[in-house]
Amino acid sequence: MQRNRKNYLLILMMIVALFFTIVVACVIGSEPIPLSQSLRLILNKIPLINQFISIEDIDIKVQNIIYIVRIPRILGATLIGMALAGSGVVFQGVLRNPLAEPYILGISSGAALGATVTIVTGLSFTIFGLTSVSIGAFIGAILTMVLVYNIARVGMKTSITTLLLSGIAVSSLLQALVSLMISLNRDQVERIIFWTMGSLSSIKMSHIDVVYIPILISLLIFLFFSRDLNVMLLGEESATSMGIDVVILRKILLVAASVATAFSVSISGIIGFVGLIIPHAMRLVVGPNHKYLTPASLLFGAIFLIVSDTIARTIIAPGQLPIGVITAVVGAPYFIFLLYRNTNISRG
Secondary structure: OHHHHHHHHHHHHHHHHHHHHHHHHHHOOOOOOOHHHHHHHHHOOOOOOHHHOOOOOOOHHHHHHHHHHHHHHHHHHHHHHHHHHHHHHHHHHHOOOOOOOOOOOOHHHHHHHHHHHHHHHOOOOEEOOEEHHHHHHHHHHHHHHHHHHHHHEEOOEEOHHHHHHHHHHHHHHHHHHHHHHHHHOHHHHHHHHHHHOOOOOOOOHHHHHHHHHHHHHHHHHHHHOHHHHHHHOOOHHHHHHOOOOHHHHHHHHHHHHHHHHHHHHHHHOOOOOHHHHHHHHHHHHHOOOHHHHHHHHHHHHHHHHHHHHHHHHHOOOOOOOOHHHHHHHHHHHHHHHHHHHHHHHHHO
16 A cells, blocks of 8 residues: 555656656756746646636747747657557557567557658658658557567467567568668668668657547546556466457557557657666666556656757757667667676576
């Protein structure tokens, strides 16, 4: 009971921390903006509260920086951080593999191939505010997910081991195709590589309008089935004996996680390690119970990606780093630590 209270308090504190992080991220940039003005501009967009907040005295240039440039990036980082971290929790739980992450089924490779094909063919169009590269990445991610799942399916059943191996095999094939296309199109190398390293620099509110509904629906599914994930960790037989249809539940969760990842990739490119390290970090804090692990991971994933993006857009200002560089700098050492820790536990 005491542990539960601490977890509830921690999640509440993380909600406050997320809001504080958003405000601070609005302040920091090549054009510093006073904290009071950033706070008022944010509160002015919140229903019910906005009627008590006046922004008439704030320069229109400052308003444009916040509303047109920084808020879309921050909202994008929030949604993508939650989507990748939540998907990581789901993949690790459903596949019962502590090193599983959102791209394990080849989703990132499919997205990379879709984006690469769009770039090298010179296709240029916009649908619902999404560019041709984003749409190509989304289609590639979804088609890869469908392909991997169908390869692994035998009748009405899907083996977890076969699913993982299918994802690895398809991912390797798609990565080889991306490398081949890069070799044959040297003039597009920089653009392709920058996209595959992830960036939030081109996100606009029109992108947020397209992706927020499917991502939020996926997040609600993660939260709704969080207790069922606890039972699934006991094994399929135990879960079935407790009245859970493991096959249906696995499909729902994997599809929701894949959709959330695909929509995230479509507007940001490939951002690694978020779905791997955030669930592990939160397990150390709140424990393995998905009732607390899932919301804690969603919140910390958002905070982590907002901070990472803030660093990426300011550390070499006026230039910008791909956000994937920042997440890799943090994630790779932590991943090595996890491997070292798990190896020592196995030996012990």
